[in-house]
Amino acid sequence: MRVGRQRDLAARLLIGLLAVLCVGALLSQQLTWRVDTWVYDTLLSRFEQPADERIVIVAIDERSLSELGRWPWSRGVHAELVDRLQRAGARGIALNVVFAEPARDDPAGDALLALALAESGNTVLPVMAEPAEPGGMLIEVMPMPPLIEAAAGLGHVDAKIDHDGIARHTYLRAGLGSAHWPSLAVALLDTRAGTDADRALPGLRNPRRQHAAPYQWVRDHHIMVPFVPHGAFAQASYLDVLDGAVDDALLRDRWILVGVTAAGIDQGLLTPLTGGGPRLSATEYHANVLNALTTGQAIIPLSGLRQWLLSIALALLPLALYSERSPWRRPWIVSVLAAAATLLCCALLLRYGRYWFQPTPTLAVLAAGYLVWTLSRLRQSQRLAHSDALTRLANRRMFDLTLTRELKAAQRSGRQLSLLLVDVDHFKHYNDRYGHQAGDDVLRRIANVIGVHARRPRDLAARYGGDELTAILPETSAAAAAALAEAIIRDVRALGIPHLGSEIAPWITLTIGMATFDPKRESGPVDLVQRADAALYRGKHEGRDRSQRAADAATA
Incomplete structure (x- = not known):
């Protein structure tokens, strides 16, 4: 909880600093003067002098x-x-x-x-x-x-x-x-x-x-x-x-x-x-001009310091209002309120204070901030739609889409594509003995190990279903996939997670089935998952806690 609060505070400070810099750049360069003068002219025409x-x-x-x-x-x-x-x-x-x-x-x-x-x-x-x-x-x-x-x-x-x-x-x-x-x-x-x-x-x-x-x-x-x-x-x-x-x-x-x-x-x-x-x-x-002086209606532009301070304060208003627990939980509401406050402040200062405050730099920063937040949320939503909530790896849908895409890419490029199918040995016994919460934690830790090894830009670590995890390895030979599988098995053993219900070892172990598609030797339909699953089944049959390579399609 404390770490989360620290991250939230750091994020707010970074966003606030960016907002201050953007407002300062817009004001110092007078980049919004056309819109500001339009706002001024519109307000002036509405107020009878x-x-x-x-x-x-x-x-x-x-x-x-x-x-x-x-x-x-x-x-x-x-x-x-x-x-x-x-x-x-x-x-x-x-x-x-x-x-x-x-x-x-x-x-x-x-x-x-x-x-x-x-x-x-x-x-x-x-x-x-x-x-x-x-x-x-x-x-x-x-x-x-x-x-x-x-x-x-x-x-x-x-x-x-x-x-x-x-x-x-x-x-x-x-x-x-x-x-x-x-x-x-x-x-x-x-x-x-x-x-x-x-x-x-x-x-x-x-x-x-x-x-x-x-x-x-x-x-x-x-x-x-x-x-x-x-x-x-x-x-x-x-x-x-x-x-x-x-x-x-x-x-x-x-x-x-x-x-x-x-x-x-x-x-x-x-x-x-x-x-x-x-x-x-x-x-x-x-x-x-004479009338402005005799009636006391002269309008004074805000000094540079006052303009900057007020612009920055209004630009930072969403950060002050927004909170997951506040009534303003929706950022668009906070942004609209801040924009309305900016325009209201501009109008009231002009009408009753006889001061001119340029609102557009603040409005531009508020709009940009909301746009960035919206794009970030869309990206996050897209990422969540393609990720597994428990392991934070890709979900089954993302796995299917990526495997189809990478198979086509391998056929075009002529380079090999390997697939690992990972199963936790006697995972049902672990859940029965230690509880499902502990089982979820095990899956998260194993997913982290797989993610560390499948770290190239096109590699994809995913949760295939239940206690089965998988890794798609583009441009990876069978030998390289076997070495990576052994490294994953070794690192999971090194975690030393106790598993007294296992018939193999007193700690958590894995069995990995491997399959490789070689477009130079194969043609026709490719079912890489079926081949990796057959290898996984054979590995379990031969004693588990190992990696098992599928037979080549050309010789199967």
């Missing part, structure tokens, strides 16, 4: 472009818009338009915009990162100096795109060499807070943020954006706001994001909610 009513998008749409003329417009037009928003009492303004260089033919417009920004005191401008030349190093594209001085702040507009082309993530701070720029949404919030929001920012921290190369784009405060349905935010046309056609009540005490939504200029972004619908404009993307 609140939209902050204070967020308003002022859209540079097709109608505005048609009425106000060819893009880009004069900076004086944007100055008018900022003035209009400021008079309406806007809470803060994000003017998501890049003004990197002075307008060559409109210096007055640049001056008007700088003046409008300074007077508003709550307008932020974007910072972009792009290569100086195709394939070159990144540079930060910033507004021209007068606008930087006049703006209330600058924010980066970097959007992380996943391998499948969908924007799910953002970083609340980023910059070349260090994450010194807040995102556009954070910069907009800072105009109201008047403080550095870094200490209060949510998101997964970047452990390498302090050791980046000067020209490397560094990201920090990693969050996933819980997008709201398209059109959830109030939206007004740039032209209507400029003309005063929009009621001040829509703009008063609102976060205003101004940017291009026209398809010809803004290519848009794919999100988990867009599906086959229209792409999300960059301005609406930043509105969603």
Whole structure:
């Protein structure tokens, strides 16, 4: 019993170690990211996200472009818009338009915009990162100096795109060499807070943020954006706001994001909610980031350590639940429970904890573990169906199938095939004297001896019936079979199993009948069992405790 428990513990430890290694490999290599993102997108679409009513998008749409003329417009037009928003009492303004260089033919417009920004005191401008030349190093594209001085702040507009082309993530701070720029949404919030929001920012921290190369784009405060349905935010046309056609009540005490939504200029972004619908404009993307912060709904990916620990704990759950004596005796029930717990944990963390846990590595390990267990059980069942329960040797059915196969193989190859038929001398007397339990033990010990000698890959030791055991020996001559039979008889004698009811010796002895099929000398039907049985009968008649070779079929 103690040995069985030790083996069970060792097996569980080995399985647990393999599960840990598999989970670690899947997580470190991100091999399941496609399935994980599908799970995330599906769950996100099922959970309704609140939209902050204070967020308003002022859209540079097709109608505005048609009425106000060819893009880009004069900076004086944007100055008018900022003035209009400021008079309406806007809470803060994000003017998501890049003004990197002075307008060559409109210096007055640049001056008007700088003046409008300074007077508003709550307008932020974007910072972009792009290569100086195709394939070159990144540079930060910033507004021209007068606008930087006049703006209330600058924010980066970097959007992380996943391998499948969908924007799910953002970083609340980023910059070349260090994450010194807040995102556009954070910069907009800072105009109201008047403080550095870094200490209060949510998101997964970047452990390498302090050791980046000067020209490397560094990201920090990693969050996933819980997008709201398209059109959830109030939206007004740039032209209507400029003309005063929009009621001040829509703009008063609102976060205003101004940017291009026209398809010809803004290519848009794919999100988990867009599906086959229209792409999300960059301005609406930043509105969603702002909404995640103002509503406290930002989703934070689990840190590497937490992800690993939770994944491993759930992958090992079947080992903790499964026991032959527990209510969860069926491994498929344990596997289903562990998989359900993994998906439930993922959904609850996302919905209520606002954390994203990747479930697929755990699910993959659970599925692989159950598949391996199923194949193992099938193999074990097949082995049990072909084995004798008492001796653990092959059973009669397996013996018949193997003998038929090996006879055909011998006929094809022209090589000899030998058969041993083993009988325990006076076994009935042994059972009568010592009991059937002791008799079973004797058969097990003799079977072990035969198995030790018939150990080649194609050899088969089997229980023929009752106290008769047998061994099929492919590619074995009569002389080699005789030597093996004598070795078995000798080793059984050496066991010294007492048998006071024997008429031959005071210990257990064997009689073995041997028959050999030589395809080069024989043709026609072959009954190797009958020949071995005749040899066995003759051996018993001549005094037992010996091996007896059958007469060759060619001379019989």
